[in-house]
Amino acid sequence: MKKSLLTICLAALAVQISFPTASTAKEAAPQPKIEATVHLDQVGDPIHPFVHGMFTELLSNMFENGIWAEMLSDRKFFYAVDNSETLTPTNSKRHQLRWRPIGPESSVTMDKEEPYVGKQSPLVSLAAGKNGIRQAGLWIENGRSYEGRVVLRSESGAKVSVSLVWGNGASDRQTVVFDDVTKNYAKYYFTFTAGADVQDAALEIVGEGNGSFEIGAVSMMPADNVEGYRADMIAILKEIGSPIFRWPGGNFLSGYEWRDGIGDMDQRPPRYDYAWNTVESNDMGTDEYMTWCKLIDCEPYLVVNTGFGDAYSAGQWVEYVNGSVDTPMGLLRAKNGHPAPYGVKYWGVGNEAYGEWQLGHMAAKHYVLKHNYFAEEMLLKDPSIKLIGSGASVPEQSSQYRNYHKPFQTQLPVEFLGYFDWTGQLLLNCLETTDYMSDHIYPNSSAYFDEASQSWIPYKFDFLQAIRLSTNRVKNSVETMKKYEELIPGLKEKPVPYWIDEWVPGRGAGFANTIGAAVALHEMYRSSRYVMMGGLTSFASLYASNDVKATISATGLLFKLFIERQGDLPLGLSGNVPQPALPGTQFVDIPMEPSGSPTYPLDIMATKDSKTGKVIVSVANPTEEAQSFALNFDGGKPAKNVTVYALAPSKMADANTVDNPDVIRVQTRTEKYSANITVPANSVILYEYTIQ
Ligand code: AHR
Numbered sequence: 001m002k003k004s005l006l007t008i009c010l011a012a013l014a015v016q017i018s019f020p021t022a023s024t025a026k027e028a029a030p031q032p033k034i035e036a037t038v039h040l041d042q043v044g045d046p047i048h049p050f051v052h053g054m055f056t057e058l059l060s061n062m063f064e065n066g067i068w069a070e071m072l073s074d075r076k077f078f079y080a081v082d083n084s085e086t087l088t089p090t091n092s093k094r095h096q097l098r099w100r101p102i103g104p105e106s107s108v109t110m111d112k113e114e115p116y117v118g119k120q121s122p123l124v125s126l127a128a129g130k131n132g133i134r135q136a137g138l139w140i141e142n143g144r145s146y147e148g149r150v151v152l153r154s155e156s157g158a159k160v161s162v163s164l165v166w167g168n169g170a171s172d173r174q175t176v177v178f179d180d181v182t183k184n185y186a187k188y189y190f191t192f193t194a195g196a197d198v199q200d201a202a203l204e205i206v207g208e209g210n211g212s213f214e215i216g217a218v219s220m221m222p223a224d225n226v227e228g229y230r231a232d233m234i235a236i237l238k239e240i241g242s243p244i245f246r247w248p249g250g251n252f253l254s255g256y257e258w259r260d261g262i263g264d265m266d267q268r269p270p271r272y273d274y275a276w277n278t279v280e281s282n283d284m285g286t287d288e289y290m291t292w293c294k295l296i297d298c299e300p301y302l303v304v305n306t307g308f309g310d311a312y313s314a315g316q317w318v319e320y321v322n323g324s325v326d327t328p329m330g331l332l333r334a335k336n337g338h339p340a341p342y343g344v345k346y347w348g349v350g351n352e353a354y355g356e357w358q359l360g361h362m363a364a365k366h367y368v369l370k371h372n373y374f375a376e377e378m379l380l381k382d383p384s385i386k387l388i389g390s391g392a393s394v395p396e397q398s399s400q401y402r403n404y405h406k407p408f409q410t411q412l413p414v415e416f417l418g419y420f421d422w423t424g425q426l427l428l429n430c431l432e433t434t435d436y437m438s439d440h441i442y443p444n445s446s447a448y449f450d451e452a453s454q455s456w457i458p459y460k461f462d463f464l465q466a467i468r469l470s471t472n473r474v475k476n477s478v479e480t481m482k483k484y485e486e487l488i489p490g491l492k493e494k495p496v497p498y499w500i501d502e503w504v505p506g507r508g509a510g511f512a513n514t515i516g517a518a519v520a521l522h523e524m525y526r527s528s529r530y531v532m533m534g535g536l537t538s539f540a541s542l543y544a545s546n547d548v549k550a551t552i553s554a555t556g557l558l559f560k561l562f563i564e565r566q567g568d569l570p571l572g573l574s575g576n577v578p579q580p581a582l583p584g585t586q587f588v589d590i591p592m593e594p595s596g597s598p599t600y601p602l603d604i605m606a607t608k609d610s611k612t613g614k615v616i617v618s619v620a621n622p623t624e625e626a627q628s629f630a631l632n633f634d635g636g637k638p639a640k641n642v643t644v645y646a647l648a649p650s651k652m653a654d655a656n657t658v659d660n661p662d663v664i665r666v667q668t669r670t671e672k673y674s675a676n677i678t679v680p681a682n683s684v685i686l687y688e689y690t691i692q
Contacts, residue, residue, distance in 0.1 A: 033629070034627070034628070037573065038573055040691065044572075046569055047528045048531075050499075050532055053301070054539040055539070056250075057251070058249060059251075060276065064281060064284075066233075067230055067233040069225035071138055071222070075219050076117050076270045077118065077120060078272070079279075080110050081101055081108045082100075082101065097136070097137045098135065100136075108133060111214060121216050124212055124215070126158055131207065134204040135202060137200055138203060140164070140197070146193075148190055148203075148219050149218070150178075150187070150188050151186070151216030152178065153181065154213035155211055159178070159181070159207065161175050161207075162175070162178070164201060166201045167196060176192075185216045203220060228283070234296060236542065236550055241563045241564070242539070243299055244300075244533065245300070245539065246502075251275035251276065253303055254305055265282075265283050287336060287338055290344075301344075301348065302317070303347070304348065306351075306353060306367075307350065307360030311370075314349075318378045322385070344385070350374070351390055364421070368425050372430055372433055387434055389423075389434035389438065391422060392439065393422075394587050395477065396423075399449075412454060413587035416487060423484070436497050436499045436533070437481075437497070439477045441500055441504065448582065448589055449588040463506075463508060464601055464622055465580075468594065468595060469507070470516065471595035471596055474595065475591035476589075478527045505520050510651075510655045511655070514554040518562075518603070518620040520534075522604075522605035554654075554656060557666055561666055561686065567615065567616045568607070569608045569610055570606070577599055579598065615638075618686050618687075619683075620683075623681060624682055626679065629677055640672060642672070644667075645686040646669075646684075648685065649664045649683075652682040
């Protein structure tokens with residue numbers, strides 16, 4: 001944002017209200033009437049569409065039993081098929097079904113000598129009769145088709161039946177029989193049409209005859225899947241239109257071997273994920289991610305593993321993705337069915353190596369060397385790519401001390417450009433190989449930092465304060481970059497915009513989450529000179545879903561609305577009621593001045609659409625009462641009709657669910673222009689003005 005605009009905003013914020021506790025806030029004197037003025041001649045730097053981006057990770061059920069259409073858990077038998085209660089090693093996935101033996105437990109053993117994939121494959125003995133395996137807990141819908149395949153072998157020519165079972169009666173199942181099972185592993189395909197709506201259907205694989213048979217892998221998806229993805233999820237995400245998705249993590253990334261996720265899906269090994277204590281099937285790998293970006297029409301943003309990974313492998317990945325078929329990895333991609341290079345432009349170099357929770361955590365002085373090794377190998381394979389350094393600004397690095405590094409090894413805030421200033425060290429040592437700098441926003445929502453005692457003081461933030469935690473961190477990051485610009489002369493020639501590629505909206509369920517997201521996006525718009533990209537953690541909050549249905553959530557509607565309707569140029573906005581300051585310490589958890597617009601308790605952001613010239617005033621009301629304000633325009637006069645887009649549920653707790661998908665919708669209407677506006681309780685409203 002240009003200086004003139006900043007000066008006005010800072011001046012308006014100069015008077016701060018002391019705000020020591022949540023309870024005193026409730027007892028505060030009545031607020032003055034809110035007045036806001038849009039300054040049409042104060043135009044900031046363009047807002048990059050990427051601020052509406054998403055963070056995704058091969059984590060829990062985001063993909064597996066999330067947007068990926070596979071219905072079976074552990075389809076490549078990482079775990080033994082038995083009747084045990086618990087899984088060893090443990091599995092943290094929310095949705096994880098089990099394979100169980102049909103018949104005596106001893107009839108199923110795990111073949112570790114010649115597994116089809118991974119470390120073991122179930123071998124079913126038919127000595128005691130018809131035996132096999134089953135997985136129950138599948139949610140199927142009457143009349144819906146399901147398609148799948150099973151990889152089988154049998155030295156003894158066993159006959160193998162695969163059944164979808166939805167009840168106990170003889171007719172409550174469909175069965176496909178394979179009586180041509182060969183000695184070597186081969187794939188056998190099946191299709192079923194469910195005969196009932198049940199949430200506990202089972203897939204059974206049963207053999208008969210002599211000897212035994214082995215199962216290498218098995219898969220089943222609804223037949224309407226779109227290249228492996230759930231059709232409903234793809235439709236929702238495409239409708240929202242988020243322009244960029246970061247993948248494959250996150251903490252997961254630091255243990256990820258990209259080569260596990262290419263080639264024949266059934267032969268990709270399931271691997272234990274030590275970041276989240278679960279198992280990754282590797283079904284959704286690089287080519288599937290690229291398919292997904294194509295399906296929902298978003299920019300890909302890949303991140304390489306600088307945790308347990310190595311620089312050579314990162315370079316190989318760049319070549320796999322972007323190399324021509326004349327390169328070894330480009331040729332491998334072509335053999336995997338994708339001859340044309342993908343041309344992925346944005347590449348992240350690692351994730352959060354500053355944190356002790358991260359596989360491959362290390363000190364900044366070592367990490368800067370590692371970043372440069374990686375950058376060299378990656379740029380060698382494609383010099384046109386843009387690199388995002390894995391940063392932790394002074395506030396992010398400082399706030400990580402809430403859980404880690406006990407006892408503290410340094411005073412907080414950490415010293416700028418000192419040993420603990422992670423982003424500072426990256427900028428000092430890796431400026432040439434860093435185009436953008438990532439920063440993550442996970443504010444401490446249960447304590448503030450007291451500088452004098454150098455300790456975190458437990459604190460209960462009320463909702464109006466909680467939504468400021470993330471906006472304050474955006475502002476913190478900007479203030480930090482300004483300081484880096486003072487300290488590191490090279491940044492003048494080569495500015496390094498932020499990619500806030502993981503952030504969470506304040507706190508709260510239902511529409512509270514949506515308001516938190518709205519004010520955080522407002523703050524990113526205000527920070528357009530410094531913030532280029534945002535990655536909401538996680539995109540799963542854009543929809544509500546169960547195993548068979550999905551619907552857009554209020555936060556999904558908010559993103560869609562902002563993507564479609566917000567202008568691309570931030571405008572200056574002044575007001576008469578500054579946002580109250582939160583307790584805390586500058587450069588740890590609070591900015592020098594409170595974030596948000598000086599229109600407390602409302603957050604108001606004005607933008608202009610450079611194509612149409614329209615001015616959009618976006619108002620978030622985080623309170624559970626209607627709020628009125630006067631809106632003035634400095635430098636122009638609005639035409640008499642105003643288009644209004646309103647997200648205004650009747651209660652803060654409201655949410656769309658799969659069974660009640662229309663609780664919250666965007667209401668569009670035309671109103672007569674008035675300088676006095678009343679916004680409903682718990683709402684986000686966009687007013688679109690034509691300026692005369
Ligand atoms: O909750 C998501 C996790 O938070 C990401 O994996 C990691 O990058 C961050 O610490």
